[in-house]
């Protein structure tokens with residue numbers, strides 16, 4: 001299996017210690033360097049900030065959602081604007097999720113058959129049919145660079161029979177999605193399901209890879225399993241996917257999850273965390289996670305992260321941003337989002353740099369514990385070691 005003509009793919013370096021990869025793929029909108037984090041712009045907007053921020057921070061891919069865009073603004077609007085890029089003023093790549101995750105996450109609003117999923121619209125209550133063909137048709141109208149097949153995701157704690165049934169439907173829908181892509185120049189990724197059952201992941205990977213996609217995603221993780229189960233499944237599944245194509249871990253994760261998944265050979269990631277936690281005033285820093293709702297920041301003049309070059313940290317103190325968080329000013333979420341998106345972007349760039357320069361093991365040893373720590377047990381006044 002090799003890189004496809006729709007998505008040229010190059011491996012820039014592989015870390016000998018871990019198998020972590022630095023790669024470059026080329027979409028219709030340019031080069032994408034991995035490992036990469038793709039901020040979530042579900043409704044063609046990042047939460048709290050517009051696409052200018054993503055451009056300034058150097059993000060190369062945004063993730064949008066087929067199901068949500070189908071309901072609002074609707075395909076006729078996207079068609080009128082010539083797709084999502086001109087609509088949201090974003091010149092780089094877009095990956096669209098297929099709506100498969102909403103079959104899982106909106107269980108009270110769906111009926112499922114071999115043919116299609118049926119949802120009730122949260123906008124006007126109308127019934128919406130989403131088949132593999134319809135999902136791809138909408139993704140073609142959206143004009144994303146990378147489309148995803150419609151899949152059937154179940155909870156990672158589902159039993160073996162339920163998980164097997166879902167992965168078998170996922171394979172049949174993957175074939176229909178691929179056929180529906182037809183002559184579109186857009187790339188399409190297959191999705192491997194199978195929960196935390198190694199034999200089912202293997203089965204799913206074999207079936208999906210045999211269909212021949214431009215890249216492969218792991219679905220059905222970060223939906224109820226433990227961190228250890230997620231890491232074991234990721235490690236196993238990465239080995240089941242072709243080395244010469246991109247590997248995308250869907251819906252993951254925290255900075256610590258990203259480090260662990262890159263270590264296990266995954267290339268692409270998306271998650272709502274950096275902007276979703278910003279709504280609560282939670283920030284990621286080079287010394288772990290801070291919760292600005294806590295009183296300990298009330299008088300702190302230092303920025304959220306003294307090592308961060310973002311526009312929030314270069315201007316404002318923890319005390320001030322914490323004050324805005326507590327008074328529930330919308331601009332607080334904006335300031336923290338800019339910071340968190342800067343943190344994620346820099347973390348991925350550092351990982352790529354370390355893989356290219358052969359120092360990923362050093363980076364991993366230094367960061368693994370720090371990224372996982374938070375401020376609950378101690379006041380954040382210095383590196384953890386100095387305080388213990």
Ligand SMILES: [Zn+2]
Pocket residue numbers: 304305308309310311312313314338339340342
């Ligand atoms: Zn910052």
